[in-house]
Structure formats: structure tokens, C-alpha cells
Amino acid sequence: MVTVSLRDVMDAAARIEGIAHRTPVIRSRTLDALTGARVVLKAENLQRIGAFKFRGAYNAISLLSPAQLARGIVTYSSGNHAQAVALAARELGSSAVIVMPEDTPVSKMDAVRGYGAEVITYDRYTGNREEIGLALAAERGLALIPPYDHPHVIAGQGTATLELLDEAGELDALVVPVGGGGLIAGSATAAKGVQPGIRVIGVEPEAGDDTKRSLEAGERIRIPVPRTIADGQAAPIPGELTFSINKHLVDDVILVTDDHLRDALKFAVDRLKLVLEPSGASGLAALLSGRLTPPTRPDATPPRIGVILSGGNIGAARLAQLLT
Amino acid sequence: MVTVSLRDVMDAAARIEGIAHRTPVIRSRTLDALTGARVVLKAENLQRIGAFKFRGAYNAISLLSPAQLARGIVTYSSGNHAQAVALAARELGSSAVIVMPEDTPVSKMDAVRGYGAEVITYDRYTGNREEIGLALAAERGLALIPPYDHPHVIAGQGTATLELLDEAGELDALVVPVGGGGLIAGSATAAKGVQPGIRVIGVEPEAGDDTKRSLEAGERIRIPVPRTIADGQAAPIPGELTFSINKHLVDDVILVTDDHLRDALKFAVDRLKLVLEPSGASGLAALLSGRLTPPTRPDATPPRIGVILSGGNIGAARLAQLLT
Numbered sequence: 001m002v003t004v005s006l007r008d009v010m011d012a013a014a015r016i017e018g019i020a021h022r023t024p025v026i027r028s029r030t031l032d033a034l035t036g037a038r039v040v041l042k043a044e045n046l047q048r049i050g051a052f053k054f055r056g057a058y059n060a061i062s063l064l065s066p067a068q069l070a071r072g073i074v075t076y077s078s079g080n081h082a083q084a085v086a087l088a089a090r091e092l093g094s095s096a097v098i099v100m101p102e103d104t105p106v107s108k109m110d111a112v113r114g115y116g117a118e119v120i121t122y123d124r125y126t127g128n129r130e131e132i133g134l135a136l137a138a139e140r141g142l143a144l145i146p147p148y149d150h151p152h153v154i155a156g157q158g159t160a161t162l163e164l165l166d167e168a169g170e171l172d173a174l175v176v177p178v179g180g181g182g183l184i185a186g187s188a189t190a191a192k193g194v195q196p197g198i199r200v201i202g203v204e205p206e207a208g209d210d211t212k213r214s215l216e217a218g219e220r221i222r223i224p225v226p227r228t229i230a231d232g233q234a235a236p237i238p239g240e241l242t243f244s245i246n247k248h249l250v251d252d253v254i255l256v257t258d259d260h261l262r263d264a265l266k267f268a269v270d271r272l273k274l275v276l277e278p279s280g281a282s283g284l285a286a287l288l289s290g291r292l293t294p295p296t297r298p299d300a301t302p303p304r305i306g307v308i309l310s311g312g313n314i315g316a317a318r319l320a321q322l323l324t
Numbered sequence: 325m326v327t328v329s330l331r332d333v334m335d336a337a338a339r340i341e342g343i344a345h346r347t348p349v350i351r352s353r354t355l356d357a358l359t360g361a362r363v364v365l366k367a368e369n370l371q372r373i374g375a376f377k378f379r380g381a382y383n384a385i386s387l388l389s390p391a392q393l394a395r396g397i398v399t400y401s402s403g404n405h406a407q408a409v410a411l412a413a414r415e416l417g418s419s420a421v422i423v424m425p426e427d428t429p430v431s432k433m434d435a436v437r438g439y440g441a442e443v444i445t446y447d448r449y450t451g452n453r454e455e456i457g458l459a460l461a462a463e464r465g466l467a468l469i470p471p472y473d474h475p476h477v478i479a480g481q482g483t484a485t486l487e488l489l490d491e492a493g494e495l496d497a498l499v500v501p502v503g504g505g506g507l508i509a510g511s512a513t514a515a516k517g518v519q520p521g522i523r524v525i526g527v528e529p530e531a532g533d534d535t536k537r538s539l540e541a542g543e544r545i546r547i548p549v550p551r552t553i554a555d556g557q558a559a560p561i562p563g564e565l566t567f568s569i570n571k572h573l574v575d576d577v578i579l580v581t582d583d584h585l586r587d588a589l590k591f592a593v594d595r596l597k598l599v600l601e602p603s604g605a606s607g608l609a610a611l612l613s614g615r616l617t618p619p620t621r622p623d624a625t626p627p628r629i630g631v632i633l634s635g636g637n638i639g640a641a642r643l644a645q646l647l648t
Contacts, residue, residue, distance in 0.1 A: 024348035026370065045597040046350060266640045273369040273599040273636030275592075312597030316590045320644040 002241060004151050006193025009158035009186060012059040016159060019091065020055050023047050023160070025167045026309075030271050035287050037294040038302045040168040042160055045276055045312025049083040051232075052160050052183060052310050053147075057084035059156030060145045061092050069094040074142040076129035078104040079232055080311055081147040086117035097142060099132050107315070148182025149239035158186025164306050165194050172295050172303040175283040177310045178202040178211045178253060179233040181242030187308060188249035199295060202246070202253040203282040205230045205261070211238045211246065212253035229258045229322070232279030232311060254292045260285040262322055268309075275319060280311035326565060328475050330517025333482035333510060336383040340483060343415065344379050347371050347484070349491045350633075354595050359611050361618040362626045364492040366484055369600055369636025375556075376484050376507055376634050377408035377471075383480030384469045385412045393418040398466040400453035402428045403556055404635055405471040410441035421466060423456050431639070472506025473563035482510025488630050489518050496619050496627040499607040501634045502526040502535045502577060503557040505566030511632060512573035523619060526570070526577040527606040529554045529585070535562045535570065536577035553582045553646070556603030556635060578616045584609040586646055592633075599643060604635035 026041040044052040061073060069092060075085045076099035089096035098112050102121035109119050122132055130146075137144040145153065160183075161174065174191045176184040188200040204212055208226030214237075222237040238246065256264075261278040264285035268276045276284070284307060286292040294303040314322075350365040368376040385397060393416060399409045400423035413420035422436050426445035433443050446456055454470075461468040469477065484507075485498065498515045500508040512524040528536055532550030538561075546561040562570065580588075585602040588609035592600045600608070608631060610616040618627040638646075 021351070024370075027345070029372075046348075048353075050597055269599050269640045269643060273374055275597040275599060316593045316647040319593060320647040323640040323644040 002151055004154045004158070004186065004189050004245060006189060008151065008155040009162060009190045009193070012055070012152070012155040013159040013162050015062050016055055016058050016156065019058060020159070021047050022163055025164060026272060026274070028272055031287070032302070035294060036302060037305045039287065039305050039307060040164065040171070041272070041284070042164040042306065042308050043274060044160055044308060044310050045274060045280055049080060049087055050311055050313040051080035051084070051280070052157055052308070053080040053084035054087060055159050056153035056156030056182060056186070057081065057145060058088040058091065060150055060152035061085070061088045061094065063152050064143050068143045071141045071143070072096060073145055074099065074133055074136045074140070075145050075147065076133045077147050078108060080313055082108070082112050083115065085145055086112045086115035090116050097136060099129050099136070148180035149241045151241065154182050154186040154189070154242065154245070156186065157183045158190035160308060161187040161190040162194070165191065168304070168306060170195060170304065171198055171306045172297060173199040173201055174306045175201050175203060175286060175292065176308050177233060177279050177282040178204045179279065180235045181211055181238045181246050183308065183310060184250060185242040185245040189245065192249055199251045200249055201292060202250050203286045204253055204255055205233050205282065206255045206257050208233050208235065209253070209255055210236055212255060214238050214243060215247060215250060215253060218247070229261055230278040230282060232277065233282065254286040256282055256285040256289055256291060260289040260291070264288055265319070265322055269323065274309065275312045275314065276309055277311050277314040280309050283307040284309065326475050328478045328482070328509065328513050328569060330513060332475065332479040333486060333514045333517070336379070336476070336479040337483040337486050339386050340379055340382050340480065343382060344483070345371050346487055349488060350596060350598070352596055355611070356626070359618060360626060361629045363611065363629050363631060364488065364495070365596070365608070366488040366630065366632050367598060368484055368632060368634050369598060369604055373404060373407040373411055374635055374637040375404035375408070375604070376481055376632070377404040378411060379483050380477035380480030380506060380510070381405065381408035381469060382412040382415065384474055384476035385409070385416050385418065387476050388418070388467050392467045395465045395467070396420060397469055398423065398457050398460045398464070399469050399471065400457045401471050402432060404637055406432070406436050407439065409469055410436045410439035414440050421460060423453050423460070472504035473565045475565065478506050478510040478513070478566065478569070480510065481507045482514035484632060485511040485514040486518070489515065492628070492630060494519060494628065495522055495630045496621060497523040497525055498630045499525050499527060499610060499616065500632045501557060501603050501606040502528045503603065504559045505535055505562045505570050507632065507634060508574060509566040509569040513569065516573055523575045524573055525616060526574050527610045528577055528579055529557050529606065530579045530581050532557050532559065533577070533579055534560055536579060538562050538567060539571060539574060539577060542571070553585055554602040554606060556601065557606065578610045580606055580609040580613055580615060584613040584615070588612055589643070589646055593647065598633065599636045599638065600633055601635050601638040604633050607631040608633065
């Protein structure tokens with residue numbers, strides 16, 4: 001059975017060192033005062049390509065053989081994983097083909113092309129991106145690096161948490177956005193490997209609660225494609241591998257509304273001076289909305305809570321729209 | 325004659341350690357590609373109270389005697405120095421009176437009151453803030469900590485540059501926003517003390533070019549109160565002490581327009597994922613607009629340029645307005 005270990009995450013950390021940014025850990029006394037906790041924020045919006053996704057993509061691609069790198073990579077994504085694969089492939093001297101819905105904003109296609117990748121579009125209502133990706137992999141001999149359901153991608157995503165724990169010390173809880181589940185699977189592997197007593201809490205948009213439902217049911221549940229401003233968390237079903245990890249390691253999943261996400265974006269601008277995308281702000285939203293109750297400590301000192309701010313790719317026009 | 329030395333800045337760094345944030349140094353490969361330089365950005369928007377001003381205020385107040393701290397502090401400012409003094413006074417167990425124009429936005433008065441300071445308002449068309457501050461100091465026995473024209477304030481502001489040079493190594497040029505001149509006076513003292521060959525370049529809004537004119541004239545020139553979105557750089561005349569330092573240490577001053585500042589704010593959101601206020605983005609604007617030509621290096625490698633991103637107190641509504 002495929003799984004991911006703390007050792008895998010530590011090996012990934014060694015591979016990305018000096019290539020991915022070691023992103024800053026941000027404190028806010030206002031946030032501490034509002035929550036009654038001691039909160040440390042891992043600013044993955046300041047990661048290369050503006051999100052944690054570069055960690056997993058780079059780790060996975062760096063583990064390919066020279067022959068695979070020579071033939072190239074394929075993936076499907078209209079979001080941050082697309083840019084992450086395009087950039088990581090270029091950094092490693094390979095090439096990438098990105099399968100994107102034909103209605104993806106031109107700016108996102110251009111960003112990917114800017115890293116030298118080829119874009120292939122499909123009709124999201126009639127096509128199936130996994131099938132197109134698999135067909136391209138077979139026809140052209142490309143290595144498929146999916147957005148989350150891959151052990152090397154998951155291990156790479158866990159490196160943000162290793163850095164956070166290294167800098168912040170002991171935490172009572174770690175709060176992580178959940179989309180397909182790759183970030184939280186890697187984060188939980190790292191966190192519980194280093195600090196077995198830590199609680200790992202996922203956050204999903206209310207409309208996209210597939211992981212919460214699946215954890216409650218004990219099996220993967222498919223929901224209708226979620227309508228939420230958190231486009232990075234719009235997966236309709238958890239990944240197979242990510243769910244097999246998360247059902248053992250994730251302690252709870254908190255749901256937040258789009259209004260909570262908007263409030264968190266605004267708080268990030270006003271107080272943290274950081275630009276977040278809605279998905280990237282979901283951990284912050286869980287705290288600020290009061291939906292997440294910080295655990296109490298036996299000694300009654302403020303609980304120590306880590307939050308992964310997972311990304312900031314929103315664009316000035318969209319940010320302005322969500323702030324007003 | 326009063327002056328400020330590298331030793332003063334180093335002593336200030338020791339005083340603020342563990343109290344002010346050691347703010348992150350941010351890199352952007354997009355910015356490097358656009359400018360042909362290797363740019364390191366010191367993110368003082370992530371400093372406490374959202375701007376570098378906390379450094380100088382804390383250093384100055386920490387140097388007061390126990391008797392002075394017991395009597396309290398007074399200053400005049402409608403901007404970041406007001407919050408900086410209010411917070412630093414509270415941290416040091418003192419109290420603060422802040423003189424603000426009566427048309428200061430309520431949110432700014434509330435921020436200052438939130439740190440426990442008393443606000444005294446005046447009519448900016450008929451009153452003189454320096455006189456009011458001096459009168460309060462005399463009547464109540466308060467210590468006056470002005471926004472920039474004070475050696476301990478200047479020394480504190482220089483600590484951001486010490487941190488930047490410590491982390492980034494040798495730089496060819498340092499680019500610093502200029503308002504009253506306290507930040508650049510401290511920065512230049514630190515930079516030329518540590519790396520005598522470094523060029524120190526100021527940036528002013530075109531409408532607020534009092535320091536550029538003054539450096540050209542060799543004496544302090546007063547201009548009409550500037551109309552610019554960069555409210556932190558709207559000083560009509562350089563400070564006496566700051567000018568006496570800057571005329572020896574500042575190599576050049578670049579002017580940027582409000583449109584350049586808007587473009588830089590947008591770049592910061594889109595690419596850096598950082599929220600800046602217009603003054604805080606002026607160094608970035610100088611680079612992005614092409615007004616600042618990076619120096620060439622004898623070995624033809626990319627010049628290394630440090631930029632102080634001095635603050636991020638803009639507020640979500642105003643940011644949204646400037647982005648659209």
C-alpha cells in the first residue's frame with residue numbers, strides 16, 4: 001500500500017532547499033487578542049508561484065528519471081498546480097503540457113505559457129481531464145503529475161509544516177485548508193511525525209464539504225461541484241491516496257462560508273498586509289469566524305495554533321471586487 | 325553638533341530586538357527579470373503597526389529616563405508615527421498624547437486610542453502642530469518625540485537596513501522612500517557605515533520633491549504642501565537634522581508620479597502578494613517605472629539593489645479604490 005512518511009517529507013525538504021522559498025512565519029498581536037490564542041501564520045502566499053503547490057510539484061518532478069525528464073511532464077489544473085508544474089519542469093530542464101478547461105482566464109494560460117509550458121484546452125462540460133491527461137501521457141510518453149493524489153506531491157506539500165514547526169516550536173493545533181487533500185495529508189504527516197500530540201484541523205468551504213462528509217462516513221463521498229469563491233477548494237471528492245492518509249491523521253474539519261472568507265481576506269489586507277486568495281485564507285477564516293474553538297491547555301496559557309496561509313493568487317481586480 | 329553614527333544604529337538594533345519584528349526579506353524573480361537587477365525587498369509593511377516607524381519610536385522612548393516615562397510622551401502625527409509612539413509608549417509602561425488634525429479619519433484616531441493614547445485635535449488651517457506639541461510638553465512635562473527630526477528616532481529607523489544587509493549581503497544600491505527624511509537618514513547611516521561603497525537613493529513623489537530640491541540647492545527648501553496619494557511623503561520641507569545627514573550621505577533622489585505609485589501597489593498585490601501604502605511602494609515604483617536606472621557592475625553581473633518597502637497602512641477600502 002502506498003503511503004507517505006515523515007522521512008519522505010524530510011527528504012522532500014532537502015530536495016527543495018534553496019529552490020523553493022523558506023516562507024516567513026507571521027505573527028499578529030491583533031489576531032492573538034481576537035482569538036485568545038498564540039497564532040503563527042505560515043505565509044505560503046509568498047512562496048514561488050504564489051502558493052504552496054510549488055513544493056509538491058518540484059519534489060515530484062525532481063524524482064523522475066533523466067529519461068522521463070527528457071520526454072516531459074503532463075498535468076491537469078486551471079489553478080496553482082498548473083503554474084507550479086510549469087515552473088518546476090523548467091527549473092529541472094524538462095518540459096510540461098498543462099491540460100486546462102477552455103474557459104480558463106487567459107491570464108492563467110499566459111502565466112503557464114510564460115514558464116514555457118504548452119497548454120491544451122478541453123470542454124469542461126463534455127471532457128474528462130484525468131482521461132485527457134492519461135491519454136497524453138500514453139501517447140507522448142509523458143510523466144503524469146496529478147494535483148494532489150500522488151505520494152511525492154503530498155510529501156512536498158508537507159515541507160511547509162516542517163519549516164513552521166522548526167521556527168515556531170510546539171503547537172497545540174495546526175489548521176490547514178482542504179481541497180483535494182494533498183496539503184493537509186502532507187502537513188498532517190509532518191506534524192504528527194514531529195509532534196505526535198498535535199491536533200490537525202482541516203478547513204473547507206461549506207459548499208465544498210466533501211472531505212468532512214467523507215471522514216464522517218468513513219469512505220470517499222462525492223458531492224455536486226461546489227459553488228464557492230474558494231476555487232482552490234472546489235474538489236467534489238477527496239483523492240484516494242489523500243483520503244487514505246487523512247482518515248487516520250485529520251482530527252476535525254471546520255466549515256466556513258464565503259462571507260467568512262471575504263472577512264478573512266479583508267483582515268489579511270487591513271491587519272496582516274498580506275494578499276490571500278479565498279482558499280488561502282480559509283484557515284484564518286475558521287479562526288476569525290469563531291467556528292474553530294482553540295483547544296484549551298492544561299496550564300491555561302494561550303493555545304498555540306499554526307495556520308497555513310496557502311496561497312495568494314487572486315489578482316488585483318478580483319481582490320478589489322471582494323474587498324468592496 | 326548632533327549627528328547619528330553607525331554605533332547609534334547598532335545600539336538601537338539591540339534595544340528593539342525581540343520587540344520589533346525582524347521583518348522578512350522578499351525576492352521576486354519577476355521583478356529581477358523586469359529590472360535586470362537582483363532586488364531584495366525589506367518588507368517593513370509587516371513590521372508592528374504596519375510600518376518602519378515603530379523602530380524609531382521605540383528606540384527613542386526606551387532612552388527616556390524613568391521620570392520622563394512616568395510623566396509621558398507627546399507627539400504630532402496623523403500617520404504611522406502616531407501609532408508607533410502610542411504602541412511604544414504602552415510597551416514601555418508610559419503614556420502618550422498624540423496631536424492630530426481634527427479631520428483625521430476616525431479609524432486612525434481609534435487605532436491610536438486602541439493603544440491607550442490620548443488624542444488632542446487641532447485645526448490644520450489655523451493651528452501649528454509643532455507649537456501645540458511644544459506647549460503640551462512644557463505644560464504637562466511630557467517628552468516630545470517628533471516624527472523624524474530626532475537622533476534616536478533616526479537611529480531606530482536605520483535598523484531595518486542593518487537587518488537587510490545582514491541577510492542580503494553586499495548591495496550596490498539601497499532605495500529608500502523620503503518623507504521628512506528620517507528613514508533615509510538612518511538607512512544611509514547604517515548602509516554607508518557597513519558598506520561604504522553603497523549608493524543610497526531616495527524616492528519622493530513628484531509633487532513632494534522638497535528633499536531633491538534641497539539637496540540640489542545645498543539648503544532646506546520649502547515647497548507648497550504636496551498633493552499626492554503618498555500621504556506619508558507629503559512633508560513640505562526636510563527636517564533640520566535629517567537634512568544635515570542626508571546632504572552628506574544621499575547620492576540621488578528619484579521622483580515618481582502617483583500613476584507610478586498605483587502601478588507599484590498593483591504589482592505588489594499581483595506579484596509580491598503584499599499590501600503596501602503608496603509611500604511604502606515608492607521605492608518599488610522607482611524601479612518599475614524605469615526612473616531609477618540600476619547601476620552597472622564592473623563584472624557585468626546583475627546589480628544588487630535593496631529596497632525598503634516602508635509601510636502597508638492603507639485599509640481595504642482605499643486599496644480597492646486605488647486598484648481599480
